[in-house]
Amino acid sequence: MLRSKTLTGAIGLLLLLTLGLLPSQALAELSVVATTTDLGSMAEQLGGEHVSVYTLTRPLEDAHYLDATPGMITRTSYADVFIQNGMELEVGWIPEVLRQTRNRDVRPGGPGYVDASRGIQAIQVPDEMDRAQGDVHKDGNPHYTLDPIEAQQAARNIVEALEAQDPENAEVYRENLEEFIEEAEELVEQYQEKFEPHRGTELIIYHEHFDYMLQRLGIEVTDSIEPLPGVAPSARHIAGLIDSYSGDENVKMVIMEPWHNERMARQVAEGIDVPLLQLCPAVGCEDTANIFELFEHNADKMLQVLEE
Amino acid sequence: MLFSNKQNYLTLFVLILTVLLLGPQSIGAQSMDRGFGRRTETAATGDLAFDLGAVFNAEYLLSDEEANEFDAHELEISLGANIDPYFSAVATFEIEDHGAELEEGFLTTQLPYKTQLQFGRQLLPFGYLNDIHSHDYPQVDGPLVLEQLTDGGDLTGEGAHIEWMAPLMNPTLTLTAGAYEKLDNDFSAEIHVNHSNHDDDKIDLEGRPGLLRAESFWQSQDRNHNILAGVSYISGIGERDQGFDTASIQYIGGADLRYRYTPAGDMRGLTLSGEYLLRESEFSKEYSGGDYEPGDKMTDAGFYTYAQWDFDNYWGVGYRYDNTDVAQSDGDKDLTGNTLYGEWRPTEFSRLRLQYQDIDILDHGEVENDDRIMMQGTFFLGWHPPHEF
Numbered sequence: 018m019l020r021s022k023t024l025t026g027a028i029g030l031l032l033l034l035t036l037g038l039l040p041s042q043a044l045a046e047l048s049v050v051a052t053t054t055d056l057g058s059m060a061e062q063l064g065g066e067h068v069s070v071y072t073l074t075r076p077l078e079d080a081h082y083l084d085a086t087p088g089m090i091t092r093t094s095y096a097d098v099f100i101q102n103g104m105e106l107e108v109g110w111i112p113e114v115l116r117q118t119r120n121r122d123v124r125p126g127g128p129g130y131v132d133a134s135r136g137i138q139a140i141q142v143p144d145e146m147d148r149a150q151g152d153v154h155k156d157g158n159p160h161y162t163l164d165p166i167e168a169q170q171a172a173r174n175i176v177e178a179l180e181a182q183d184p185e186n187a188e189v190y191r192e193n194l195e196e197f198i199e200e201a202e203e204l205v206e207q208y209q210e211k212f213e214p215h216r217g218t219e220l221i222i223y224h225e226h227f228d229y230m231l232q233r234l235g236i237e238v239t240d241s242i243e244p245l246p247g248v249a250p251s252a253r254h255i256a257g258l259i260d261s262y263s264g265d266e267n268v269k270m271v272i273m274e275p276w277h278n279e280r281m282a283r284q285v286a287e288g289i290d291v292p293l294l295q296l297c298p299a300v301g302c303e304d305t306a307n308i309f310e311l312f313e314h315n316a317d318k319m320l321q322v323l324e325e
Numbered sequence: 326m327l328f329s330n331k332q333n334y335l336t337l338f339v340l341i342l343t344v345l346l347l348g349p350q351s352i353g354a355q356s357m358d359r360g361f362g363r364r365t366e367t368a369a370t371g372d373l374a375f376d377l378g379a380v381f382n383a384e385y386l387l388s389d390e391e392a393n394e395f396d397a398h399e400l401e402i403s404l405g406a407n408i409d410p411y412f413s414a415v416a417t418f419e420i421e422d423h424g425a426e427l428e429e430g431f432l433t434t435q436l437p438y439k440t441q442l443q444f445g446r447q448l449l450p451f452g453y454l455n456d457i458h459s460h461d462y463p464q465v466d467g468p469l470v471l472e473q474l475t476d477g478g479d480l481t482g483e484g485a486h487i488e489w490m491a492p493l494m495n496p497t498l499t500l501t502a503g504a505y506e507k508l509d510n511d512f513s514a515e516i517h518v519n520h521s522n523h524d525d526d527k528i529d530l531e532g533r534p535g536l537l538r539a540e541s542f543w544q545s546q547d548r549n550h551n552i553l554a555g556v557s558y559i560s561g562i563g564e565r566d567q568g569f570d571t572a573s574i575q576y577i578g579g580a581d582l583r584y585r586y587t588p589a590g591d592m593r594g595l596t597l598s599g600e601y602l603l604r605e606s607e608f609s610k611e612y613s614g615g616d617y618e619p620g621d622k623m624t625d626a627g628f629y630t631y632a633q634w635d636f637d638n639y640w641g642v643g644y645r646y647d648n649t650d651v652a653q654s655d656g657d658k659d660l661t662g663n664t665l666y667g668e669w670r671p672t673e674f675s676r677l678r679l680q681y682q683d684i685d686i687l688d689h690g691e692v693e694n695d696d697r698i699m700m701q702g703t704f705f706l707g708w709h710p711p712h713e714f
Contacts (some may be wrong), residue, residue: 075548077590081640083584086551086714087542091497094439109673109712116413119439119490126410148674174344247672249639275590278637 022152045184050096053080054300055162056133056171058307060100063193064174067186068098073114076301079276080106081152081247086317099123100175103134104159116312126179133171137161140228151245164229165201165312172197199207204309205233208316212236215323219265221258221289223273223282226298230315239268242282250281259288270322274298291324385588399460401428408432417458428458429481437493444485446509447674450501450538451557452600453581455480461710463598465701467678468629469647469660474577474604476510480559482534496543503536508562534561542714553583553714565606572612573624577604583712592637599630616655623652627660642667647684659687673710676703 041131047068051057057072064070066131073089074080080102093099093114101111122129139157161167180187201208217236221312222228223242231238240262244254271286272294273279279295286293296315297303305311341449360484392441405415412434419428430446448456454471454510455478471478486503534663579602586595604625612619635641666680678701686693 075589079592082592082712084587084712084714086544087497087499087553088495088544091490091492095492095494105709106481108709113711113713116433117441119435119441121410122433140606148672152673249637249671317558 024181026051039158049098050092051100053102055308056100058300059172060146060175064179076299077275089114090117093123093262094119096123098129098178100133102159103132104156106159116175129178131178131273132175133174136170152247158225160226163227163306165232166205167229168308169198169201189306220269221271223277226274255284258285262289262318266312270294272296372660405453439490441488446483449480449482451559454478454580462710464645464666465678465699469662470602470627470629473649473651474602474625481509496541499540501538505534508534531578549588551585555581572606572608575605575607595633596633601628625651641669661685
C-alpha cells in the first residue's frame, strides 16, 4: 500500500515537473520561434496577445556565428511558426536545426515556416559569387530589419504564416500589419527630414550591418574596417584606412557593432580624428523594444554626432 | 599519397561525374534553403544539396624523423537533399591514402510523437565525438581512448536508430535506440550475424549490435552557460582484435559532458569537454594462456578531457589530457597524453592548427615516449560548414 502511494506520488511529481518545464508558449494560442530579436519583436507586434514568442539569439549576439544546440531543435520541434531572417544570415546553424526538427510544419514548405527575406529588395547583391570576396551572401546584405521600410515586407511574410496557422485571428493579424506599415512609414519620413541636412555625409563602418538604415537616411559608406566581409582587419589595412582618410572632412564618424574588435575601430577613429559610435545591432540592445525603437535609437545617436 | 593508384582516380572521376550529372549549376553556387540541413548548397534547379570538403594534414614526428609525413590526408565529398516531404538523404564519400569508401549513406524521416528515424550506413550516435567526422574534431587527432576502445572513434553501423525528443525545453531530453546489422570496425570485422567458420571458438553474441543513448542540454537564463550531458551504451559488438582472438567485446559504455561559456556581445568563449569510456570483453571457454582463465572478463577504460579558449572568431588555444588503460593477456597497457594546440580561422572556410603532443605508453613496466608536432589545414570548398554545439 505504502509502495503504491509512493509510486503514485512519484508519477504525479514527474508530471508536475514536466509541465513546469514546458515553455509558456506551449500553452499560448500560437507558439512562435524566431531566430533574431528583431523578428521576434515583429512577431509580437503582429501577433499581439495571440502569440508567444521565443528568440534563438540574444540582442548582442552575432546571428551569423551561433551553434545549433539541442535546445533550439526542441524549441522548433514544438513551435507553430518558425521565422528566420534568411539571405544566409543563419546559414551556419539554422539548416542543422531544421534538418533535425521533428516538426514538418516549420520546415521549408510547411505552413508555419517563414523566410522573412522573401520579396525583400536586397542591397549589395554580388554580381558573381567568389569566396575570394570574403563571406559574401548570394542574395545580398541580410540585415534588412534595420530599415523599417524594408521590414514591411518581412512583416507581410510573418502575417501570412500567422494567418495560415491561426485562421480564426486572421483579421487581427491583418489589422496589426496595417498599423505596422503605417508606423514604419511615419517614423522613416520623420527621420529622413531630420537627416536631410546631412544627406551625403560619409562614414566608415566595421561590417556591413547598418547599411540598409544608412541608405534610407542618405548616409554614405566610404570604407570598412573589415577588408572583406568576415575577414579580420590586418595592421596594414588599419594603417591604410588612417592614411587614406586623415584630414578628409567628409568622413564624420566610424560606426561598429558591439561584438567586433573595439581596439581596431578606436585606432581608426582616433587616427582620422572622428568619433567612434557603437550602435545597437538588434532589438533588446539598450532596452529597445522593437525595430522602430531600434531605428530611432541608432538614428538619434548618429544625429547627435552630426549636429555637434 | 592521395590518388596514388588507378582505383582512386576512377573513384574520383565517378564522383565528379555524379555531381555534374545531378547538379550541373551547383558548383560554386550558394545556399537555397530547401530544408535540408547542415549543408549549404548549390543547385539552381533546387533539388540537390551538395557539399564538398577537403582536409589536408601535415604531420611531423619529433621522435621518429623517418616517419614524417606531409600529405593530403583526406578528401571528403558529401551529397545531400530532401527526397520529398517525407525523406531526406545524405551520402558522404571519403578518399584517403589507402583508398576511397562510402563513409556514410543514410535516409532520415520524421515520425509522429517527435521521433526521427535514421537508417542506412552511419556514424553511430555514441558519445559526443563518434558521429563527428574526424576533420571536425576539436584537435588535429582523436583522443586516445577513442582510438584504443572504439577503433579510432568512428563506430559505423549499418542499420537504424530512432530518436525521441521529450517536450522539455530546458533542460531538454533526447532518447535514442538503435539496432544494426553489423559494425564496420576492425575489432568487429569478423563478427556480425554471419559468424565465421570458427564459431566453436567464439562467444555467441546473442543478436545484433544494439545502442542506447540519453542526452540532455541545459542553458542558463542569460544563455552564457551551456551544458550537454549524455550517456551511451552499445552491446553485441564483436571480436576483440588486440591479440585476443578468443575474446569478444560484450559492451562499451560511455558518459560525455560538454560545457560552453558564450558571453553575449563578445566573440570570446570557453569550452570544457570530456568523455569516459568503459569496455568489457569476455574470453571464450576454449581460451588458454596469459593471466586469464576461460570465461574471464576484462575491462578497458579511459577518458579524455580538454579545455579551449577562443580569443575571438579567429584565434583559439587549447589543452587536452588523455588517459587510457588497455587490458593485455599479460598485464595492462597504460597510455597518457598531453596535447597543446592553437588554431587560426582566417574565415569560416579555412582553419589552420598547430599541435604539440606528448604521449607516454607504460607497457610491461617500461615507458615509451612519443613526442610529435602536427600541423593541419582544413579547407571547405563550396559549402558553409555547419556550427554545432
